[in-house]
Amino acid sequence: MRDCIDRILKGQFEYDRGELSFSFPHLELNIQEGEVIEGSFTISGPSEKMSEGTVSSTEIRMEVLTDSFSGEKSEVSYRFRGEGLSGGDVIKGHFRIISNRGEYMLPFSVTVEQPKISSSLGDIRNLFHFTNLARSSWDEALHLFYSNQFHYIFKGNDAQYESLYRGLAKENMSQHNMDEFLVAINKKHPVTIECDVKSFEEEAPKEIVDRSIILTKGGWGYAHLKVDYEGDYLSGEKNYLTDDDFLGSKAYLHFRIDPQLLHSGNNYGCIKIYNEYTHIEIPVTVSTVDYDEEKHKSYIRKKRLTHELLRSYLAFRGRRVSSRQWMADTGKLISRMFTEDPDDIEFKLYGAHFLITAGRLGQGQYILEQIMPEIDRLARLGTEYGQQTYCYYLYLQTLISREESDIQKATELIEEVFKRHPDNWRIAWILGYVSDEYSLNPQNKWLLLQGQYERGCNSPIVYMDAFTILKNKPELFLRIDDFTISVLEFAADQGILTIPVMEQVTYLAGNVRNYDKRLYKILKASYESQESDEALLSLCSLLMKGERCDKESYTWYKKGAAKQLRLTRLYEYYMMSLPEDEDGKAIDDIPRVVLMYFSYQSNLPWTKNAVLYRYIYEHMDDYPELYESYRFQIEKFLVAEIEKKHISPALGWLYEHVVTAQMIDAQNAQKFLSLLYTCRIVVEDPDIKEVIVIYDKCRSQMHYDVVGKVCNLPLYGSEYTILLADANGDRHAASAPYSITKLMNPRDLISLTTPYIQSGTENLDQFLCELGRSAYTITLENVSRYRDLADSDVIREDVRAQIRSDLIRFYYEIRSDLIRFYYENDFMRQLSEYLNIIEPEKLTQRQRGEMLELMVLTGMYDKAVKWLRRYGCYNIDPKIIMRLCGRAFDAQKDYGDIVLTEIAWYAFHLGKYDEPTLLFLCNSFQGTIREMRDLFKASESYGMENRDLIERILVQMLYTGSYLGDHVDIYRNYVRTGTYLDLEMAYIAQCSYDYMVRDKVTEPYIYSRIETLYKNGALLPLVAMMAYLKFFAYADPMDREIAAKSFGTEQKETGVSRNNEICKAFLKTLMSKDLYFEFFKNYTSLSSVMHTFADRMILEYHTRPHIRCRVHYMLITEAGGEDSGEYQVRDLKEMYDGIYDASFILFYGEQLQYYITEEPEQRLDENGHIKPQKLTESGILSIADESFSEGSRKGIYGLINDVMMSEALSDDKAQFKLVSDYYRNKFLVEEFFKPV
Template sequence: MRRLEEQILTEKYRRIEGKLTFSVRLAELSVAPGEAAEGAFTIFASQEEIPAQGYVLTKDERMECKTEWFNGVQEKIVYRFCADGLQEGDSLQGQFLIISDYGEYTLPWKVTVRREAAAGIAGKVSTLAGFTELARTDWKTAVQFFYSKSFAEICKKEGEKTWLLYRGLSAGYYNSSNVETFLEENGCKQALTFTAAKPEIQVKDVQETVREELQILKNGWGPVSLKVQTEDDFLFLEKNRIGEDDFLGNLCRLPVYISEEKLHDGKNFGTVTVSWSRGSFLVGVTAIRRKTGLSAETEKKSRQKKYTIRLTELYLKLRAKQIDLADWQEKVRECVEELAVLDRKSIVPKLFSAQLLLTENKTEETGWMLKQLRPMLEGESPAVVSYYLYLTTLYDKREEYVKRAAARVEEIYTRYPEEWRIAWLMLFLSHEINRSTYRKWQFLQEQFQKGCVSPLLYQEAVLLLNADPALLTGLDPIVRRVLVYGARKGLLNENLCGQAAELACREKYFEPVLFEILERSWEKKQSPDILQAICSLLIKGNKCEQKWHVWYERGVENKLRVTRLYEYYLLSTDLSRDIEPPKSVLLYFAYQCNLDWEYAAWLYSCVERCKTKDPELYITYKPEMDHFLLDCLNKGRINRHLSWLYRENLPALAFDKAQGETITSLLGSTEIVLNRKECRKLIVVHRRLKGEETYWLQDGKACVSVYDPEDLLFTEDEEQNRRLVTVDRKELLSFQDAVSAWGMEALREWGTESIAFLLEAEKRKLSELDQIAVWTKLCTNRQLEDVYGQELRCRLAVWLSEQEKNKELNAFLRTLSKEQIAEKDRLCMARLMILHGFYDKAYEWLAGQCFCKLEPAELMRLCSRLLAKESHLEEKRLMLLCAQAALNGKYDDRILQYLADAYEGSCSELEVLLQAAKNFEIDIWKINRKLLVQLLFTGQDVTERMDLLRDYINAGGSPELEEAFLYRCAYANVILKQPIHRYMVQMILRLCRWGAKVSRLCKIAALQYYAKNKGLLEEKNRGQVAKIVRELFEENCLLPVLQQFADLVPEVWEILDKTFVVYEGEPEKQLVLNYRRVEGELAEAQYHEMELPCVCDGIYAAGFILFPGERLQYYITVSERPEKILENGMLLAQEEAAEAMQGRYAWLYEMAQAQLLQEDLSAQKERTQNYLYTAFCAKRLFGMLK
C-alpha cells in the first residue's frame, strides 16, 4: 500500500482509456500431492505507450504471488501453490485480484492435484476406464500399476464395491490372474475364453510322421497362458506353453506331430488337452495305420475272433436259459457259416456245424459229418481233438463208447492240464468229476487257481453254486470272482445270495467286490439278510460318505440289529437337509451321544424341532443337550444348527462372562456352502475392518464371520489365484438373530471388547449411554478399516452434538487428530470445534480448507476468540477467515479493527468494511486512507466520494493525499466535464488560503465552478478567487475561464478580445497549431503554424482576435508526427466576451457586426465617431514619453 501512495503522489494522474488483458482465461496448475509448484500468466496493457502498474492478491493461503509488483506493457506474473495435505485428484479454485492503474480485475485459477504414475511405469492413469485401456494395450505394465498406491487411491474414489474388490484381489503380488478377475468383476472386460476351431483331428493311412495343426481360437482380450499336454505316446507337441506372441490376431496354429512308429495297426485314439486358469477343452486325435500285405490276414483274424466271441455269448445265454433253442440255433448258424467262409480249411467251423445238427436232432447227418472229419484231426490241437471226442459221445451214446471217449479226453487233459477248454469238456465227460457237486466245485477251483478266467467256467461254477449253495463256505478271492461274475450277469439265485450275505457278515474288512455282490443281490431280492450284510460291511469299512446313507437308512427302517448302525446313519447324513430322523434313532441317542459335535448339533436340532410333538423325548434329551451346548460355546464352535440351538436354549441358562463374551464374538457368523468342492480356502474381506480373514473349506463348507451384506468372499487356489464368490454359493444364516434372543442390554455387558458385537451394535438403535459407549469403543479399535473409521468418528461427533452431549463431545474432540478424519469431513469437525471452544485446534484444521462452506457466524466466533487471545495475528489464514466472516455480515469490533488495520482487497470490499467500522465507531483512519489510495490508483471516479475525503481530513490525514484526491476531482471536472462537488471547491480555496501547494488544474476547476455559479461566490472568497485568477494570468495560463473574472482582476481585460483554441490531451507533448482566417467565402491560401502552448496538465490553449464574419479554420498535430491530426475545427468570434467588454474593441466589434447585419447607416456613423475620438485621445494622452 505504501508503494501505491508513492505512485499517486509522485506522478500526475493520466486517464487511461484502455484495459488489461491476460494470457489465459483460467490460470491452471497441476501439482503433486504434498509438493509445491509454480505457474505464471502474463498481463498485457492495451496502451503500448502507457505501462501498467500494480500488484496481485489472492484469498487462498496456499496460493502465493511471487511477483510482488508489476510495471510494464507486458508483465509475467509468477505464482506458487503448496499442496500440503491434499490428495490425488483434489481440485481447488479461486481468483487472483489484480489491482492496477488500469483498474481492478479478477482472473480465476484452478489447481488440480495430479495422480502420480507408478514409478514412471504406467503414466497418467486417473480412472478405472484409463486403467482398462492401459491393460488392453500393455498388460504387463497394467499389472505392475495395479499393485501401486496410486491405483489403490483410484479404486477408493471409484466406489466402495470397487475398493473392496481391490482389497481382496491385491493381497498377492504381481498376480496376473487376479488383475484379470478385477477387471471382469467391474464389468471392464469379458472373461477370456479359448475354443478349438476343429473338435477332432483325423488322419487316415499314416505312413510316416505326420504334421497336423491344432487351431485355437481366442475370444476376448487379456493375458494368455495356455498349457498344452497329451499322454499318448504317438503324439508329440511342438511346445507345451502358449502365450500372447503365439496368436496371430485371435488364432493360434499349434503343430501336432503323429509318430507312425508308435502306432499300432488300425485306429489309434488320443487326446490333446488345452487348459488355462479358467477352464480347459479336449481335442480328439484319430490316426489309422495299415500295413501292406498284412491287412487282409489281420482283417480275417479280427472277424474270426468276433464270431468266436459271439458264439461264446450265445452259448452262455443258452446255458443260463436266457434265450430259447430255436433263436439260439438260428444265430449260431449265422456265426458258423461266417467262420466257415473265413477259413474253409479249418475243422473248427465244421465241428460247430456238427454240434448244431445234433441240437436239431439230425443224427444221421451228424454221424456222416463226424466220420468225414475224423481224417482231418491229424495235426490239430489237443483241444480240437477233445472237442471232436465230446461230439462223438453226443452222437454215439453207448456207455462203452462214452467211457472210452472220456478216458481218451482225461488222458489228453493229463498231458495238457493248463488247457482250460479240455477242462471244460471234462465237466461233461468225466464220471469222476460229476460224481459229486463238491468234486466238481473242487475241479473248477483248481482251474481258477491255474489262472483260468474263461466265462464258460465261471458260469459253470455259478450254476453249480446255485444248485448247491452249501458248497460256499468262505469268500476267498476265487469265490469272490465267481460271485461277482454271477452277480453282474444276474445269475445268482436267492439261496446263493443268502449264503453270500451270511458269509459277508463274517468278513473283517470292507471289500468293494463283496459290496458289489451284495448290492446286485439286493437289487434282485430285497432281503433283510442281504441288507444286514451290506450295512455290516460298510460299517467295517468306516463308510461315512453321504452316498452310503441310503443303506444305513434302509437298515434303520428294517430295524436291523447291527452294531453302530445308528451312529453311521447320522455320520452319513447330509447335514444341510432339515429332515426328521426315525424315532428309533432319536431314542438310541437319548441317553448317550458320542458323535462328533457337528453331527450331534444336527441331532439336537432335530430334537429341538420335535419338542412340541414329543415333549417327553425332549425332556430326556434336555440335560445332555444343555451340557453339549455349553461345551461347544466354551470352545467357540458355531454352525447353522448350533446357532439355532444357542438361541433356543442358552438364554434360559446361567453362564459366566467368558461364555457371554464368546456369544458376542459369534455375532455375524454365517455358514457358507460352495458348489465348487475343489476349493480349499475361503477369504472374507470386510467392508468395515482392515485386512482379511482366511478360512479352510471342508467339503465346500465353512463358517465365516460376515458383518455386512457388502462384505466380499473369495476362493483361493494353491497359486493364490482368487475368484469372487457370487452365484455358486449358498448362505445359511448362523447367528443373526442372537440379539433378539438375548437383547442388546445383555450382549452389551459381555461384548465391550468384541468387534463382532460393536459392529452389530453400531447398526442398531441403542439408548444414548449405550450408543456413546459403543461408538466410542469402536472408534478406538485398531481393526477398523481407515475409510470406515474416519466416517464413524465423524458420525459420532455429529450425533453427540445433535444430542447435546457436550461433556462427551468435548472429551472426544480433545483427543481427535486430523489423520482420524477424512479430508472431506474435516471442515465439519472444525465447525464442531468452534462451537465447543477448541478455537486453536479448529484454526489448525482449517488449513487449506474452503472457508466459504462455514457459516459466517461460526467464522466470527472463531476469529473473535483468536483475536482476543492475540493468536496467529501475522498469519494470512486469520486475515482471510476474518474477511470471510465480515464481508458476509458477521463481525464484531475486534474483527473490524483487525481488518481495518491490515486487510487488502478490492475497493468494494474495503468500502463494506469501512461502513461497518463506522457503525462500530472504531478507528477507520488506516482503512479510509487505504481505500482513498486504491480508488485513486485504479482510476475510479472519486467525485462523489467527498465523504471519504472529509473523514480522512477530520482524522488528521496528510495534505499530500488530500492534494492527490483534489487533483483527481479537478481532472474529472475540467478534462472529463463531470460536475464538481462544492466541498471540493472549498477545500481548494482553503488550501490556497493556507499557502499549500495547489495544482493549476485544481485552481481552474474552482474558477470554472464559480464561473457557472457566480451567485455562490461569497464575499469572503472573492479575494482568494481574484488571487487565483491573478496567479494564473501571471503564469501565462490563459484560458477562456479567466475572462469571466475581469471584474475582479483588471489585468484580465487584456484578453477579453481573445477567442481561444483549447485542446485537452496528453501532457508533455509538443503540439503544433495550423490555422488560417476565413472571411465569408474567402480564405487564406496558406495555413500558419505556431506552437500550441501547454498552459496546464494536458491543456493546450491559444487566443486569437476575431470579429463578426471572421472564422479561424485550424487543425492540431504533434510535432514528431505532423501527418497525425489530433483535432480540427472552425473557430468563431465570442459574442459573450464582446458584450461584456467596453472600449474600442467593443465598438469595432459592434461596427463589424452592424455592417454584417446591414443595419442603419446613422447608427454606424455614431459608433465610428466614438471609436475615432477614443483612439485620438488614447494616442495623445497615453503616448510614449520621449
C-alpha cells in the same frame, strides 16, 4: 504510499499513469502431492516511468517471496507449498498488485495432479491406460504392475479393484496373476488356444517317431498351458508351455512315440493341453501291425456273432426263453456265421454243436469229418488255441458216439491237455461235462469252476454252471466267499435267483464281517424279489457294516425304521443318512419312534444332531411333549457347538432361531461372532487348495484351507475380495468358478456379542460387520472398543508422506469420530489427549477440517492457528475461522501479521464474520480498495468507527489512481469522523483534476466541500478553483444545454447553489495567473472584468499535457471570400495540464475553419528524419454556433455583430438604430477616454 499526498498538493499530477503488464494473464501450476514449487513472474511498467508497488497473495500456501517492486521491469518470486494436498485438489487465488500504476488481481490456480505412472505410452492414469500398455508392451506392464506406484491407479471407478490387486500382486512378477487381474476386471478376454489337429494315428512304427502340434494363440495376454501325456509310449519335450514358447501367435509342441513301449494291436493314448480356460484333448492311436481294413471289419462282425450266440445260450439256461425259441435263434445265428466266413473252424464247430443238439447227428458228424484234418493240424501245433479247439472237437464226438470207451478215451485226452493248460477255462468247462468225476459229483465240479475263477476266469458260462450247482444243491452253499458272491451277483443280474438260494444268502449274510457292494446287490435283488423282514434286516446290517450313509442306503434304513427292526444303531444310521436340503432341513418326515429314541440322549454327529433338533423345533406344535423333553438338550447342544465353533446350514438355522442372550457370555461371544458370518464356498476345480480373503480396510490377507472342494470361513461385511489359490501358488479370480452360501442370517444376533467384545481381532471382526450393515456409530457403550480400533495395526494406514494415499485412511476415520464423540459427551480430558497426538500430515483435507473445528470448539487456538499457518484455509468451514478470529486474534498484538490477516479475510470474503473479525481486519487488512470498500460497508453495518480504514482507502486511491463508484460516500464518512487536512486537500485536488482535465463526473458534494474549506480559510489548490468554476459554469439551468454539448453529458440537479463571491475570488486568482478557459464566458455577467470574454470565441482543446499544439485556421466570410486563401498558424496556449486555448473575434456571417496538429514528443524517427505533425482535430467556428442569452455580448464588437445581423435580415429600422448607437458610443469613448 503517503508521499503521493505531498506530490498532489504540489500540483504534480499524472495525466497518464500507464498500466502494468504481466508475463502471464493467469498463473496455472500443476504439482504433485506434497510438492513445494517456486517460480516467478515479471511486472512491466510504462517506459521512462518509475513503477512501484507491493505484491501479496490471497492464499496462505502461496508465499510471495518478493513482496515489493520498483522500476520499469521487476521480477516477483513466489513459493507454493503443496503439503497436505491430495490429487484432484485445486487451489485458486489471486496475487494482489497494489502499485502507483493501478491495482491488479492476477489470478492463479494450482492443480494437484492425480498421482500418475509414466510409461512408454505416456502417463498411466487409470486401468484403461494400463490395459493399453499391457496390450502393446506386456513386459513393461508387468514391471509396472508390481511397482510401488501402481496403487495410485485405483481412483474413482477403479478403486473397487484395489483389494483384488492387493491379492493378486502378492506373488512378485507373476504373469499369470497380472493376466488374471485384467480378465477379472473385464479389460480383456482370456487367451484362447486352438490346435491344428483333432487326433493322431500312426501305423506300425519301426523306430522312434517325432511329431509336433501347432498351437495358435488367440487374443493377447499371458499364455500358460499344462501338457499331460497319457500312454507309456508317449513323451514330450515340455510339460508346460508359456509365452516364451510362442513365436508371435504360434507355438510348436513336439512329442515322441516309442515303438518299444507298444503292445500288439491298437495302442490308445492322449495328449492333454489345458489351463483354467482351455481344455484340449488330442487322441493318439498307434497300431503295431498293418491290417486289411475289410478283414478287420469282418473280425469285428465275427466277434459280435459269437457274443450274440453266448447271450442266446445264457437266456436259454436262465429260462428266459424256451428251448424251441433258443433253437430257432441259434439256427439263425449259425447261418449268419457260415455266411460271414464259411471256412472259420470255430463257426463250423458251433454249427456241428447246434446240429447235434437239434438231433441232426448225421449232419453234425459230416461237419466234424470235414474239419478233422484242420483239427489235427491245430493239435499238432501244440498251441493253447489248437489244444482248446481239439478238446472241443473231442467233446462233440462224445455227443455223437455215446460209447463209453469213446467217452473214456476222450476224457483221458482232455484231462491230459488240461494238465498242460490248467488256467484255460474252456478246457475246464469241457472236462466238467465229459469226466464222470465232475459231471456226477457237483461238489467236485464246483471246486473245478472255483479254481478257474481263482485263476482269473470271469466267463458268464462258468458263472451259469456254478449257479446251476447252487440252485440244484443249496446244501453246498455253506459260506459266502468271493466266488460265491460273484456267482450270485451274476445270477442277480440275470434275474435267476431262486427263493431257496435267496433264503440261504439272507441267512449267511449275517455272518459277513465286512461290507461288500456285490453282496449288497444280491441282497437287494433278493428283497425286491421277496420282501421279507429277514432280507431287509440283512440289507440294513450290511449297509451299517459299510457305514453307508448315502441317499440310497437311507431308503433301506427308512424301511427298517418303519418296520421297527431290532437292529442295533439302526436309528443312528437312519438319521446319518437322512437327506437334507441346502438349508439343512430334512427333506423327509422323521418317524415318531426315531424322535422318541433320541429324546433322552443322542450320540449322533453334531451335523446330524443339528438336523434332528431343527426338525423338533420346527415341529414343536406337532410334538409338544417331545419338544419339552428335547428343549434343554437343544440349548445345551447349541452352547457346546458355539464353544467348538461348529457351523452347518441346520446348525446356523438353530443359532438364528434358538440362541438367546442367556447362552452368550464373555467366554463364547468372540466364537459366536465368527459363526454368525460363516459362509460356505464350494469350488469346482479340485486343484484349488486355499481361499484368500482381502478386506478393503485391513492390511493383512486371510487364508483358509479348502478340504474336499469345500471351505467354511467367516465373511464380514461386504467390502472384501475373494481369491482362490491352487497347489502351485497361482491365484485365481475369474478363472476359478465357485459358489458361496451364507450358513445363517445374523439379523440382530450380533447385538448379543457386542457387550463382550471390546478389543482384539474379534473387535475388528465386529467392526467389519458393522460396516457391512451401515455406517458405524460410536456410542457410550462401544467407545472403548473404537478406541482400541483406532490404535490397531491391523487396519490399513497408508502414509501420506508416500506422495499419495489411495484409500481414505480408515484408522483416522475411526479416530475422527472418536474425538467428536468425546466432545459431544464432555470427555474433555480424553478429547485433549487425542487432539494433541493427532498428526496432521496423516489426515485428509476433510479430516483436518474436522479436527480443526474441534480444536477451536475446545479452545486449542494456538494449535489451530499453527495448523492453519501450515495448511491454509482450503475447504475449511469459514464459520470455524470466524469463531477462531473472535477468540484468538488480537487486533493490537497481531497487527501486521499477514498470515493471520489472510486467515480472517478468508472467512470475511465468504460472508462469515462478526464484530471481532471486522475489528481485526479493519486494523490490519491491506488489500485492494474494492476489498477494503467491502470491509468498510460491513463494518459500517455493525456501527463501527472505521476512520483508519477509510483513511487507508483514500490514500490508496490517490496512490494507485484506482477509484470506486462510491468513493465520495467513503469520503463523506471520512469528513464526518474528522479529517487529516493534507489528505483531504489531496483527495479534493485529485477529484478536481480528474474533472477538470479528464472530464470525469464528480459529485456536487466535492464542490460543496471546496466551498466549506475556502470559507474555513484553507489554501485551496488552483485545480480545485478551476473545477469549482467549471462545475457551476454548467450547473446553471440556462447553461445545461451548452454543458451537455460541450461534455457529452447532462449535469444532474446538484442541490448546491453557486456562491458568486467565491466565484469572483476564484476567477480573480486564475486571471491573475493569466489563466482563462472556455467556460469563463458563462461568468461575463458576474463582473465588468469578465466582459472581455464576451466578445471572444475561445477554442479549447484537450490532450496530453506539455506538448506543442498548433491551430491552423482560415477565416471565411459569408460571401465565400477568404482572407488570404492560406491557413494561418498559431500555437495553442496550455492553460493547465492538457488544456489548450486560443481566442478569436468573429462577426456574424464569418466562419473560422481550423484543424489542430500535435508535434510528436520525439521529433526524429529511427532514421533521423523529422516526424510529421499529427492532425488530431478539425472543425469550423462561427457566431451562429453559440447560443446567447439576452445581453450576453456587449460592447463595440457586439454592436457591430448586431448591425451585420440586421442587414442580413433586411431590417433597415433596426440596422439604422444599431448604427446610430455604434457611432454614439464611439464618439463618447473618443471624447472621454483619451490615450495616455
